Amino acid sequence: MAKQPHLLVEAGDVHDTAIVPGDPGRVDRIADQCDEHTVVAENREYRVVNATYDGTDLTLCSTGIGCPSAAIAVEELANVGVETFLRCGTCGALQADVAIGDMVVATGAAKEEGTSKRYESATYPAVADYDALSALVDAAEANDETVHVGPIVSDDAFYNETDEYVESWEAANLLAIEMEAATIFSLARRRGLRAAAICTVDGNLVTGTQKGADSDEELPAKAKNNVERAIQITLDAATEV
Numbered sequence: 001m002a003k004q005p006h007l008l009v010e011a012g013d014v015h016d017t018a019i020v021p022g023d024p025g026r027v028d029r030i031a032d033q034c035d036e037h038t039v040v041a042e043n044r045e046y047r048v049v050n051a052t053y054d055g056t057d058l059t060l061c062s063t064g065i066g067c068p069s070a071a072i073a074v075e076e077l078a079n080v081g082v083e084t085f086l087r088c089g090t091c092g093a094l095q096a097d098v099a100i101g102d103m104v105v106a107t108g109a110a111k112e113e114g115t116s117k118r119y120e121s122a123t124y125p126a127v128a129d130y131d132a133l134s135a136l137v138d139a140a141e142a143n144d145e146t147v148h149v150g151p152i153v154s155d156d157a158f159y160n161e162t163d164e165y166v167e168s169w170e171a172a173n174l175l176a177i178e179m180e181a182a183t184i185f186s187l188a189r190r191r192g193l194r195a196a197a198i199c200t201v202d203g204n205l206v207t208g209t210q211k212g213a214d215s216d217e218e219l220p221a222k223a224k225n226n227v228e229r230a231i232q233i234t235l236d237a238a239t240e241v
């Protein structure tokens with residue numbers, strides 16, 4: 001298999017399990033919690049690092065913002081041997097009782113995005129792999145986290161999540177909104193691979209607490225290190241999938 005044009009990796013460069021945050025900076029934060037790590041490649045929004053955590057070899061790869069760039073990452077990682085994808089991200093809550101700093105593990109994602117629909121009908125489900133999502137839930141509970149398990153929504157238009165959309169998603173009992181899971185789940189399913197996602201809550205669209213709206217001093221205590229805690233959960237789960 002030739003070197004992939006965007007990730008700049010080829011067969012033998014990566015491991016079977018990949019943790020796929022959106023933010024390249026979060027790749028470094030995950031790597032910092034590992035026992036050792038080596039940068040494999042960097043290009044545009046993609047940063048690829050190999051790491052070892054608790055005796056398990058992992059690949060860490062940022063996907064950028066949104067489903068189009070996430071699809072490229074999944075396609076190219078799958079081409080060179082990745083079999084399990086664990087998204088570690090952030091989300092906005094869509095239910096009033098989902099608090100900032102809580103964890104959400106997605107059982108599936110509504111397709112309010114366009115990328116997966118270029119591959120298949122919107123009626124085909126974007127669902128997580130049961131074993132992978134169970135590993136995330138088990139790891140969250142083992143870390144004494146408040147974890148909500150259920151469906152979420154992936155959306156393309158961060159600045160057009162109107163009250164009407166939010167009310168509809170809330171009424172459908174969707175737990176949270178983010179921007180990549182639907183495509184990651186769909187592409188993994190189509191390829192016969194595994195994918196799951198854990199996102200920590202950094203705002204609540206129902207109560208009006210928007211991402212970045214509060215100062216650090218105003219956040220609840222469990223929200224001040226919620227990304228690091230989500231990373232820890234994902235790493236623990238990665239050793240079990």
